[in-house]
Amino acid sequence: MADRQPRGPTGIPVFGSSLDFAADPLGFMEECAREYGDFARIDTLNREVYLLTDPEGIEYVLTENYGNYRKPDLDGEGLDGLLGDGLLTSEGDLWRSQRKRIQPAFFREQLDRYAETMVGDARELAETWSVGDRIEGDSAMSQLTLRIIVETVLGAELGGMEREISEALIDVSGRFRSDDVRSLVPADVPTPRNVKYRRGERRLERVVRDIVRQHERGERTEDGGDMLSLLLRARDAGAVEIDDEQIRDEVLTMLLAGHDTTALTLTYSWYLLSENQEARRRFHAELDAVVGDSDPTVEDVQRLDYTERVVKEAMRLYPPAYTIYREANADDSVTGFHLPEGAIVSMPQWVVHRDPRWWDDPDGFRPERWSDEARDDASRPDYAYYPFGGGPRRCIGEEFATREAKFVLATIGRRFELEYAGRDEPELIPMVTLHPEPPVEFDVKAR
Incomplete structure (x- = not known):
């Protein structure tokens, strides 16, 4: 029996559903997903996108048949233009060796x-x-995690430049930004947003050079x-795939991806x-019982x-990576639906992590x-929760990020309580990751 053809919103000529998506990407x-089910076809300005929200289908794409899917370049430049062949964007033998x-x-x-x-940095x-x-x-959390990733994984110092970076x-x-059609404008067009992008890129290039020189x-x-x-060491030993450009790509990838999600x-x-x-009461009670009046140790964090x-x-409610994209190398069948070669598959954690079928x-x-x-693992599919992705390309820094978050929460939480100073839930802006806007302010309170 032939695979079914998925349904989806009609959109408008030329733009498809691009404007509706930009108006409210998460919504x-x-x-x-509500209207068209677990596999919906969405026409955009320049691509054919399929929204996949079935955990078994997501597992199929990311794990079982991952070889048929690659990281896509969604806007003609995308992250590839910024990160080059770093671990987040590279493919094939280069990705495996790196x-x-x-x-x-x-x-x-x-x-x-x-x-x-x-x-020490949190303290x-x-x-x-x-x-x-x-x-x-x-x-504050961005500057802290940026400092930590540079001092640990990159083995360097920022010299007080955390805020600037x-x-x-x-x-x-x-x-x-996914909530603005201006993001579709090519990066070479000197719009105000693109000018800021190029300026930020140049500043980051200087930081990378300084880190390597250290x-x-x-x-x-x-x-x-x-x-x-x-x-x-690999470069100096003559590894053919490691040159200065590749090192730049990996360092810049770690600067961006290694701190932002945490x-x-x-x-x-x-x-x-x-x-x-x-x-909050249970959180602070655990810190008092496990950490006490000292800063947390490795042994403490495990408890x-x-x-x-x-x-x-x-990470379930506010997954920093709110969706994962893949591009099909060849025609495929996903949950009984036809997926054509070259189509983009979007697998949104934002939707799946809040699906009442899997979560009370x-x-x-x-x-x-x-x-x-x-927890009832038997009744919940594995890919009902995937904040770090899945399959061979599951985030390499998953345990690093989890430990870091626990260390920071424990180090600060044993000293203070942080009280949200806003009146409404933070507005969420989908960029590369899911950012709050305006800034999330807290009042520092005594324990």
Whole structure:
């Protein structure tokens, strides 16, 4: 029997549904899933997109038949134009060799070495705050995680440039806003947004060169197990695929992808804890019982079960990577529907993570749903929750990010409570990741 043809919104001539998507990307995806089911066809300005919200179909694309799918370039330049052949965007043999080469920087024993830096940087940030201060939480978490990723995985120092670099990353990410059709304008057209993008790109290029020079001048003092040390040793040993351009791509990829998702997870965790008094009480009670009056250790973090549930639940409700895209190399059949060669598959965590078929009280913040007693793995498909992606391309930094989030929450949370200063839920702007706008402000409160 022939595969079915999926249904979807009609849209308008030429633009298809591009304008509807840009008006409200998250709402549009939710509406399409409700109206047309788990496999919906969406015409856009220049591509044919299929919205896939069935966990088994997502597992098929990301895991079972992953070889038929590649990372797409959605706007003619996209992240490929910024990150080149870094781990996030590369394909085939280059991706496999680079992932294998970089992997030791994320081994458990290496993560244990990063712990002191994670805690120390979080402590230094907390020591700049006083009770009664009002802080921009998303900006503070972005600068903190940026500093951590550079000092650990890249084995370098930022020299106090965290805010400048964080702002440059915002300028760059703004180029990829999904809620504005101006993002479809080619990057070479000097619109105000593209001018900011190019300016941010140049600033980041300078940062990358400085980070690499720190290694080449012998200024770093780490153990040599960080990602950049591994790459530079491979380059100096004559590895044909590792040249200065490839190193630039990997460092820039880690700058962008290695801090942003964790910063957002922390921002949304603080917000959700602030808005849910019982969860906040249990969070602080666990810190008192496990960490006490000292900063958390590796052994402590392994025992912070409720804190980890807070992190998981924050990533369920506010997945920093709100959708995953793949492009079909050849015709395929997905959940009984025909998928043509060259089509784009969008697999939105934002929709699947809030699907009432898989989650009781899907819009509620319930960290306890992740306890061994409450979780019913038999009734919930594996890919009903995939904040780090899945399959061979599952995020290489998953454990790094989870540990970092727990260390930061514990280090700051044992000192202060953060009270959300806004009146409404933060507005969410889909860019490369799901950013709040305007800034999420918190009042620093005494424990």
